[in-house]
Amino acid sequence: MGNLQMYMQWTATKSVKNWDKVRKKMKSSKRQKQQKTMRSWISQRGFDGTIKREIIRNIDQRFEEDEDVYVENLIPDLPPDLQNNVKRYLCLDLLKNLKFVKDNVKQEQLLLKICDSLKPKFYKEHCYIVQEGDPIDAVFFITEGTVWTCTSSSNGGEDSQHAERLEKNFFGEELLEWVMKSSSADMYNLSKLPVHSKTLKTHTKVEAFALMASDLKQIWHSKLSRLGPGGLQYQAASRVQRIWHRHRDHPKPDDAVVESKEPSILQRV
Numbered sequence: 001m002g003n004l005q006m007y008m009q010w011t012a013t014k015s016v017k018n019w020d021k022v023r024k025k026m027k028s029s030k031r032q033k034q035q036k037t038m039r040s041w042i043s044q045r046g047f048d049g050t051i052k053r054e055i056i057r058n059i060d061q062r063f064e065e066d067e068d069v070y071v072e073n074l075i076p077d078l079p080p081d082l083q084n085n086v087k088r089y090l091c092l093d094l095l096k097n098l099k100f101v102k103d104n105v106k107q108e109q110l111l112l113k114i115c116d117s118l119k120p121k122f123y124k125e126h127c128y129i130v131q132e133g134d135p136i137d138a139v140f141f142i143t144e145g146t147v148w149t150c151t152s153s154s155n156g157g158e159d160s161q162h163a164e165r166l167e168k169n170f171f172g173e174e175l176l177e178w179v180m181k182s183s184s185a186d187m188y189n190l191s192k193l194p195v196h197s198k199t200l201k202t203h204t205k206v207e208a209f210a211l212m213a214s215d216l217k218q219i220w221h222s223k224l225s226r227l228g229p230g231g232l233q234y235q236a237a238s239r240v241q242r243i244w245h246r247h248r249d250h251p252k253p254d255d256a257v258v259e260s261k262e263p264s265i266l267q268r269v
Contacts, residue, residue, distance in 0.1 A: 030068075031063065034063075034068065034069055034070065035059075035063070037071065038069060038071070041071050042055060044144070045144075047089060051082070051089060054082050055078070055086070058078055058079070059074070062077075071122065072120075075087075075120045076120060084112075087115055087116060087118050087120075087209065088112065088115050088116070090143045091141050091143065091209050094141045094143070094168070094169070095111065095114065095115055096111070097170070098139075098170065098173055098176060099173065100176035100180065101176075110223060113219055114211065114219055117211065117212070117216070117219060118141065118210065118211055119209065119210045119211075121140070121206075121207075121209065121210050122206070122207055123202045123205065123206040124202065125202055125204050125206075126201070126202060126203070127201070128201050129201065129202065129206075130172075130196050131199045132150075132198055133196065134196050135193040135194070135196075136172050136175045136178070136194045136195060136213070137193055137212065137213045138211060138212050139170060139171070139173060139175050139216075140170060140200070140208045140210055141169075141170045141208060141209045141210075141211070142169050142170070142171070142206060142207075143168060143207050143208060143209060144168075144206065145167075145202065145203075145205050145206035145208075146165060146204045146206070147167075147171070147201060147202050147203060147206055148163050148166070148201050148203055149163065149164045149166060149171065149199065150162070150199040150201065151163075151164075151197065151199075165203075171200050172196070175193075175194070175216070176216070179213075179216055179217055180220075
């Protein structure tokens with residue numbers, strides 16, 4: 001009986017040791033895979049030296065604390081300043097290409113604040129990001145991967161669809177124009193959002209950043225509030241400018257009639 005008990009104890013101890021070895025080997029393999037994925041992600045994004053070093057240092061620290069690190073949870077868990085630097089590096093040029101930004105955002109600090117509010121999003125291949133008819137509650141900046149925009153139309157009773165490929169581009173710019181046109185009463189009423197006229201679907205795995213409607217409205221409202229009563233005048237002046245540009249680009253045949261109506265446009269604004 002004594003020999004049997006010793007044998008059973010030895011077997012149990014050996015099983016535990018073997019399991020520990022297997023577990024450590026699995027953990028080591030998992031960690032190596034994560035490290036390889038993160039090195040590849042950093043290399044593909046082409047970060048400059050300072051940002052790259054800070055990201056690697058943050059990843060190493062989290063590995064030392066026995067945390068799992070994936071691309072999906074990397075950016076949100078970075079220190080705020082580093083997180084903003086990553087967003088600016090990846091998205092600022094795309095943001096500057098928006099017509100809304102070119103026409104209305106002249107202050108560098110305001111532009112950076114908008115960029116810093118972006119939310120990282122990751123999507124699998126062949127999945128819908130938004131569908132036609134959904135509320136436009138975000139502008140999406142595609143920083144990696146390929147998406148398709150699909151539009152449905154009806155011509156003579158026959159339905160047809162048109163698809164367009166997007167890479168490193170943006171989608172949902174109509175939201176920005178809506179914010180500009182919204183009254184102060186509509187600013188925080190998400191039930192009055194415009195709707196998408198197109199469907200956005202991933203073709204490959206996609207990395208994107210979303211400018212949420214609530215964040216944009218808060219930033220824009222804060223900007224107008226700091227300007228005081230002049231903020232409303234600025235908004236009205238911007239609206240007049242847009243009307244004037246539309247009139248200039250698409251003049252009516254009878255210029256005299258247009259000129260006679262110009263004061264009434266200003267009065268309506």
